[in-house]
Amino acid sequence: xxxxxxxxxxxxxxxxxxxxxxxxxxxxxxxxxxxxxxxxxxxxxxxxxxxxxxxxxxxxxxxxxxxxxxxxxxxxxxxxxxxxxxxxxxxxxxxxxxxxxxxxxxxxxxxxxxxxxxxxxxxxxxxxxxxxxxxxxxxxxxxxxxxxxxxxxxxxxxxxxxxxxxxxxxxxxxxxxxxxxxxxxxxxxxxxxxxxxxxxxxxxxxxxxxxxxxxxxxxxxxxxxxxxxxxxxxxxxxxxxxxxxxxxxxxxxxxxxxxxxxxxxxxxxxxxxxxxxxxxxxxxxxxxxxxxxxxxxxxxxxxxxxxxxxxxxxxxxxxxxxxxxxxxxxxxxxxxxxxxxxxxxxxxxxxxxxxxxxxxxxxxxxxxxxxxxxxxxxxxxxxxxxxxxxxxxxxxxxxxxxxxxxxxxxxxxxxxxxxxxxxxxxxxxxxxxxxxxxxxxxxxxxxxxxxxxxxxxxxxxxxxxxxxxxxxxxxxxxxxxxxxxxxxxxxxxx
Amino acid sequence: xxxxxxxxxxxxxxxxxxxxxxxxxxxxxxxxxxxxxxxxxxxxxxxxxxxxxxxxxxxxxxxxxxxxxxxxxxxxxxxxxxxxxxxxxxxxxxxxxxxxxxxxxxxxxxxxxxxxxxxxxxxxxxxxxxxxxxxxxxxxxxxxxx
Numbered sequence: 001x002x003x004x005x006x007x008x009x010x011x012x013x014x015x016x017x018x019x020x021x022x023x024x025x026x027x028x029x030x031x032x033x034x035x036x037x038x039x040x041x042x043x044x045x046x047x048x049x050x051x052x053x054x055x056x057x058x059x060x061x062x063x064x065x066x067x068x069x070x071x072x073x074x075x076x077x078x079x080x081x082x083x084x085x086x087x088x089x090x091x092x093x094x095x096x097x098x099x100x101x102x103x104x105x106x107x108x109x110x111x112x113x114x115x116x117x118x119x120x121x122x123x124x125x126x127x128x129x130x131x132x133x134x135x136x137x138x139x140x141x142x143x144x145x146x147x148x149x150x151x152x153x154x155x156x157x158x159x160x161x162x163x164x165x166x167x168x169x170x171x172x173x174x175x176x177x178x179x180x181x182x183x184x185x186x187x188x189x190x191x192x193x194x195x196x197x198x199x200x201x202x203x204x205x206x207x208x209x210x211x212x213x214x215x216x217x218x219x220x221x222x223x224x225x226x227x228x229x230x231x232x233x234x235x236x237x238x239x240x241x242x243x244x245x246x247x248x249x250x251x252x253x254x255x256x257x258x259x260x261x262x263x264x265x266x267x268x269x270x271x272x273x274x275x276x277x278x279x280x281x282x283x284x285x286x287x288x289x290x291x292x293x294x295x296x297x298x299x300x301x302x303x304x305x306x307x308x309x310x311x312x313x314x315x316x317x318x319x320x321x322x323x324x325x326x327x328x329x330x331x332x333x334x335x336x337x338x339x340x341x342x343x344x345x346x347x348x349x350x351x352x353x354x355x356x357x358x359x360x361x362x363x364x365x366x367x368x369x370x371x372x373x374x375x376x377x378x379x380x381x382x383x384x385x386x387x388x389x390x391x392x393x394x395x396x397x398x399x400x401x402x403x404x405x406x407x408x409x410x411x412x413x414x415x416x417x418x419x420x421x422x423x424x425x426x427x428x429x430x431x432x433x434x435x436x437x438x439x440x441x442x443x444x445x446x447x448x449x450x451x452x453x454x455x456x457x458x459x460x461x462x463x464x465x466x467x468x469x470x471x472x473x474x475x476x477x478x479x480x481x482x483x484x485x486x487x488x489x490x491x492x493x494x
Numbered sequence: 495x496x497x498x499x500x501x502x503x504x505x506x507x508x509x510x511x512x513x514x515x516x517x518x519x520x521x522x523x524x525x526x527x528x529x530x531x532x533x534x535x536x537x538x539x540x541x542x543x544x545x546x547x548x549x550x551x552x553x554x555x556x557x558x559x560x561x562x563x564x565x566x567x568x569x570x571x572x573x574x575x576x577x578x579x580x581x582x583x584x585x586x587x588x589x590x591x592x593x594x595x596x597x598x599x600x601x602x603x604x605x606x607x608x609x610x611x612x613x614x615x616x617x618x619x620x621x622x623x624x625x626x627x628x629x630x631x632x633x634x635x636x637x638x639x640x
Binding site for chain 2: 049183219385391395398403
């Protein structure tokens with residue numbers, strides 16, 4: 001393993017890697033900082049640009065966007081009390097209070113410092129845990145993959161919030177969409193309506209650009225919220241070593257919380273951030289300061305949400321299960337590069353995977369450098385009005401969808417899914433379940449049918465293999481957990 | 495106005511039934527395998543019907559009491575959003591026939607005017623952005639833009 005890590009490090013050392021990490025990080029921070037633009041959108045929009053790149057360069061650029069956007073959310077949270085991403089909502093409480101007290105510079109530094117430590121911690125965990133997981137997973141056969149995909153699909157239940165039925169409906173429609181094209185086992189065309197473009201199935205990238213970019217833009221236009229908030233003035237103020245030391249325990253603890261939460265599919269950065277914040281407040285010697293400008297609060301929230309970034313890649317790379325919308329898109333980006341996430345990834349693309357994992361540490365170091373020296377530039381960019389950004393993003397959406405196959409049909413697909421995403425989200429249907437189902441549906445179906453071919457149609461194959469059975473049980477828990485939680489919280493209320 | 499869930503639920507129910515009827519004509523059955531190509535789509539169709547019935551029941555039970563929590567529908571804003579969407583569609587359609595550069599230089603400023611961008615700087619800024627995107631895709635990524 002050590003030699004793999006060293007090799008990964010050596011492969012990483014190339015100018016082009018660093019240039020694209022730098023660019024990706026800039027884009028990520030800007031997308032994170034602009035309220036309404038998210039990490040998900042950044043990764044979806046820029047995936048087409050990575051097609052022609054070397055896998056390492058392309059994936060590292062996308063990961064930089066992911067980490068950068070997670071950190072970038074804190075900038076606007078601190079300066080204008082509008083978290084750029086939901087995961088920075090907890091940061092806004094203390095960050096904006098500090099800005100008003102004239103310590104905005106300190107708050108920004110703490111957010112950056114905590115984000116970096118959280119991100120590096122998480123990247124290290126990925127580097128050491130993922131290979132072990134992958135080794136266990138190499139013994140998996142079709143039944144295990146079916147159970148895994150099933151588990152991935154049950155995440156729909158936890159990410160749908162209060163609308164489990166609506167999430168399920170979206171998931172089911174997603175699975176139907178994934179059926180379009182040639183059946184992978186018998187080669188029979190399915191749901192193609194004799195349309196020659198549909199025989200190959202729908203391309204993932206246009207679908208997700210439509211669902212996550214176009215639909216968001218239309219929603220923004222509908223709300224007409226283009227106003228640019230006044231960014232509070234702040235003085236450049238550095239953290240003292242004493243302040244860093246004081247918050248260090250909180251940062252490490254929050255990084256651990258973030259990493260654990262991140263490794264569980266269906267959770268995400270926002271939950272990690274709030275849990276870390278709550279925990280820091282609970283053990284703090286000065287809990288009364290929380291919400292009124294506590295540096296510890298910022299440290300907890302930011303280390304927590306960036307602690308998620310590396311850990312979400314553990315189930316993604318080793319088992320092929322995306323935990324949320326961003327990782328689902330990253331899964332698509334990996335597949336386009338010919339790297340199918342799952343147990344065989346480490347065996348087939350070991351060199352690339354190790355370089356990416358080591359690269360994630362470099363990504364976080366870049367984040368610190370850019371956050372430290374280019375912060376003024378990023379703040380200027382947050383003043384760019386949304387009504388200018390929207391047409392620019394439209395341009396990127398159309399060219400991005402077109403770039404997948406040089407096919408105009410993909411643009412049509414993208415625009416259709418843009419409308420679908422807008423209408424459904426307008427009616428209170430969550431969109432992410434559809435994406436998860438489009439990605440996991442084929443794996444679930446194929447592995448289930450393969451398993452039944454192996455067992456001659458005997459379904460007991462799913463219940464006699466221990467790992468498979470364990471995942472099926474976890475899936476059951478995962479489906480019913482939100483329901484149980486809701487019943488419990490209702491009891492509490494009454 | 496009736497609860498939205500009732501309307502959406504019925505539409506999805508109809509869609510689910512449509513899926514069930516469509517499968518025999520759209521997917522050939524294969525006899526040789528244990529679980530054929532039709533099984534999974536059928537499963538999805540049934541699930542869709544079941545879910546839509548649950549949504550319908552939920553909608554009927556809640557009646558109109560939930561409307562307070564929902565986002566208000568403002569017809570003007572929705573029409574504006576649709577106009578924006580249709581402009582984007584038109585942009586994409588014309589791009590296919592007239593070419594990337596020409597339509598971009600016409601439609602992106604149009605979108606900006608629609609959204610109320612006042613400062614001239616941004617209109618000027620648009621020119622290099624379009625050219626950079628064109629350069630990156632056409633020359634660097636070898637995508638044949640229309």
